[in-house]
Amino acid sequence: MKIENTKAQMRKGVLEYCILSILKNGDAYTSEILSSLKNAEMIVVEGTIYPLLTRLKNAGLLSYRWEESTSGPPRKYYVLTENGSIFLKELHQTWGNLVNAVNQITSTKNKENE
Amino acid sequence: MNKTININLGGFFFHIDEPAYHILKKYLEAIANSLSDDPNGKDEILADIEARISELLSEKIQDNRQVVNEEDIQSIIKIMGQPEDYADVDEGYTEYHSSYQRKSTVSKKMFRDGDDKFLGGVASGIGHYFNVDAIWIRILFILLLPAGGFSVYTYIILWVLVPEAKTTAEKLQMQGEPVNIDNIEKKIRTEFENVSNKIKNADYSGAKSVFQNFIDVLGKILLRFFQLISKFIGIVLILLSIVLLVAFIISAFSFSTLEFIGLNEGLMSNLPFIYQSVLPSWLLYTCLFVAIGIPLSMVFYLGTRIVSKSVKQMSKVVSLTLLGIWIVSFLILVFTGVEYHSQNAYNGSKVYSNTLPITPKDTLSIKIINNDNLFFQNRLYRNNDQTLVTSNGEEKIYSNHLYFDIKKSENDSIYLKIRKKSEGSNHQNAIENADAIDYNYQLNNKQLVLDSYFLSPIQNRFRNESITITLYITNGTTLYLNNSTRNFINHYPNTKGVNISKLIDHHLLMTPSGLDCTDCNIQTSNTNI
Numbered sequence: 001m002k003i004e005n006t007k008a009q010m011r012k013g014v015l016e017y018c019i020l021s022i023l024k025n026g027d028a029y030t031s032e033i034l035s036s037l038k039n040a041e042m043i044v045v046e047g048t049i050y051p052l053l054t055r056l057k058n059a060g061l062l063s064y065r066w067e068e069s070t071s072g073p074p075r076k077y078y079v080l081t082e083n084g085s086i087f088l089k090e091l092h093q094t095w096g097n098l099v100n101a102v103n104q105i106t107s108t109k110n111k112e113n114e
Numbered sequence: 115m116n117k118t119i120n121i122n123l124g125g126f127f128f129h130i131d132e133p134a135y136h137i138l139k140k141y142l143e144a145i146a147n148s149l150s151d152d153p154n155g156k157d158e159i160l161a162d163i164e165a166r167i168s169e170l171l172s173e174k175i176q177d178n179r180q181v182v183n184e185e186d187i188q189s190i191i192k193i194m195g196q197p198e199d200y201a202d203v204d205e206g207y208t209e210y211h212s213s214y215q216r217k218s219t220v221s222k223k224m225f226r227d228g229d230d231k232f233l234g235g236v237a238s239g240i241g242h243y244f245n246v247d248a249i250w251i252r253i254l255f256i257l258l259l260p261a262g263g264f265s266v267y268t269y270i271i272l273w274v275l276v277p278e279a280k281t282t283a284e285k286l287q288m289q290g291e292p293v294n295i296d297n298i299e300k301k302i303r304t305e306f307e308n309v310s311n312k313i314k315n316a317d318y319s320g321a322k323s324v325f326q327n328f329i330d331v332l333g334k335i336l337l338r339f340f341q342l343i344s345k346f347i348g349i350v351l352i353l354l355s356i357v358l359l360v361a362f363i364i365s366a367f368s369f370s371t372l373e374f375i376g377l378n379e380g381l382m383s384n385l386p387f388i389y390q391s392v393l394p395s396w397l398l399y400t401c402l403f404v405a406i407g408i409p410l411s412m413v414f415y416l417g418t419r420i421v422s423k424s425v426k427q428m429s430k431v432v433s434l435t436l437l438g439i440w441i442v443s444f445l446i447l448v449f450t451g452v453e454y455h456s457q458n459a460y461n462g463s464k465v466y467s468n469t470l471p472i473t474p475k476d477t478l479s480i481k482i483i484n485n486d487n488l489f490f491q492n493r494l495y496r497n498n499d500q501t502l503v504t505s506n507g508e509e510k511i512y513s514n515h516l517y518f519d520i521k522k523s524e525n526d527s528i529y530l531k532i533r534k535k536s537e538g539s540n541h542q543n544a545i546e547n548a549d550a551i552d553y554n555y556q557l558n559n560k561q562l563v564l565d566s567y568f569l570s571p572i573q574n575r576f577r578n579e580s581i582t583i584t585l586y587i588t589n590g591t592t593l594y595l596n597n598s599t600r601n602f603i604n605h606y607p608n609t610k611g612v613n614i615s616k617l618i619d620h621h622l623l624m625t626p627s628g629l630d631c632t633d634c635n636i637q638t639s640n641t642n643i
Contacts, residue, residue, distance in 0.1 A: 046195060047195035047200045050166075050200065051159050054155040072168075073165070
């Protein structure tokens with residue numbers, strides 16, 4: 001078992017949550033989403049994101065519009081839909097619970113180790 | 115020095131040099147391959163990816179340099195990730211269970227190997243497919259040579275049917291290696307080395323290459339010839355299936371319209387099982403349509419595939435669905451056929467016996483009449499034909515399948531036996547069906563008037579039904595057979611020793627030695643001669 005695989009899977013699991021959160025702060029186009037995710041080191045390669053975006057869009061959580069750009073062809077701006085916001089709220093709650101749970105487990109482990 | 119190619123990537127215009135172009139192209143193809151699990155979003159995802167790559171490229175080409183080179187593409191691949199990274203995240207959770215399996219079950223395809231060939235590369239292609247060294251396949255072919263030319267035919271057929279591996283991806287598939295960037299690159303490199311080695315060793319292989327060239331040309335001619343033949347076969351298949359399909363559709367339409375407007379008399383002798391099945395007739399017609407139509411369409415499709423390479427292979431889903439539908443309708447038809455046969459497996463009859471109020475000294479005249487209001491008959495005779503008629507607002511089967519017998523009574527009464535015969539799925543059922551036959555006669559003032567027909571429910575149409583009327587008379591009774599009985603009566607021994615049909619329209623007296631004609635002068639003279 002490779003450590004890289006496990007790390008990548010941990011990240012992938014929360015990737016949807018992160019994308020929806022980014023869009024909650026305002027519409028964004030693909031490169032903006034990518035740079036936020038990369039800055040936070042959520043993704044290593046960009047390729048992962050495209051199927052995911054399309055899947056979220058097809059699920060009705062996202063929609064997009066085309067916007068003219070000054071430096072090239074029009075850009076795809078992703079927008080969070082109403083369903084997306086509801087989805088995000090639930091993910092937010094789950095995430096909170098998950099963080100608490102994981103913290104609890106790891107901190108007791110640490111105490112035992114001490 | 116490199117050639118450059120102009121490309122349009124996501125709406126941007128780029129000059130790209132040739133090696134870089136090939137890498138980029140392979141990269142995008144590989145991505146498309148790894149996205150093939152998701153046919154809906156595939157094009158959209160690819161467009162997004164292209165747009166992103168062009169964005170990244172245009173950021174890179176901001177210096178004076180104008181041409182995209184290999185390095186740029188490599189760095190972009192580094193940013194974007196390997197094709198495997200594009201597989202949907204859903205799979206991510208199970209990835210390392212499946213990724214090892216995937217490697218071992220990479221789909222291998224049969225190709226001819228043009229790089230390792232003696233004639234057409236068939237043997238080496240088979241060798242790749244079964245992971246055997248090509249030499250063993252070749253030896254096998256040669257060993258099988260005396261066996262009636264079997265290996266020659268096989269070789270030629272495979273040569274024609276199996277495509278040659280031309281692109282790198284095809285070559286990788288031939289060897290059963292997964293198609294990804296690493297492998298493509300590796301493959302291209304080894305091929306390049308092979309070519310340069312060949313050039314270096316050109317002097318040694320010169321003698322062989324003349325022979326090889328000759329074989330190649332011969333192979334091409336053969337290939338072309340067989341391609342022409344196969345095209346011809348394809349065209350024949352297309353024409354044949356079109357003709358059959360059109361004929362079939364027209365007949366199907368005429369069937370169903372006849373059915374709708376009630377003109378289905380012509381169908382009476384066709385498709386018997388449809389009228390007796392427990393399943394509705396529309397379902398059976400649909401099944402029949404599907405069971406014949408799908409194979410015909412497949413022949414048509416096969417023909418178009420042979421003629422034109424651009425016709426796409428049917429997707430697994432479509433072909434499996436069609437196969438499923440076909441099997442279901444075929445099974446329904448088989449079931450109906452079995453049902454039909456079991457429906458008529460048993461014979462049964464119902465006998466009614468009615469004493470006629472006639473004294474032995476009387477003269478009984480017998481007449482057989484038709485009801486022309488039901489169905490007009492120019493000439494009455496016994497036959498097995500059936501006609502659909504409406505009797506009292508109900509559709510019935512009209513049949514003249516009537517036998518008329520004369521027999522001597524064992525007691526002192528004169529009586530009529532009516533035997534209705536039918537078939538059914540069991541004995542009881544057959545008797546019930548026989549009982550459903552509607553038959554009438556009348557006795558008017560010593561004249562027995564028998565109906566020439568019987569009526570039966572439509573669903574009993576194919577049960578081979580018949581009616582046998584047997585008249586039992588005592589000695590001393592005189593019969594007068596009307597002309598109308600001629601075509602229904604069975605023979606009965608008589609003193610004149612002639613066929614009973616000759617005694618029609620005469621008075622016949624029942625005597626202990628048979629029927630005696632009391633007013634047949636001509637017959638007597640006939641027997642004297």
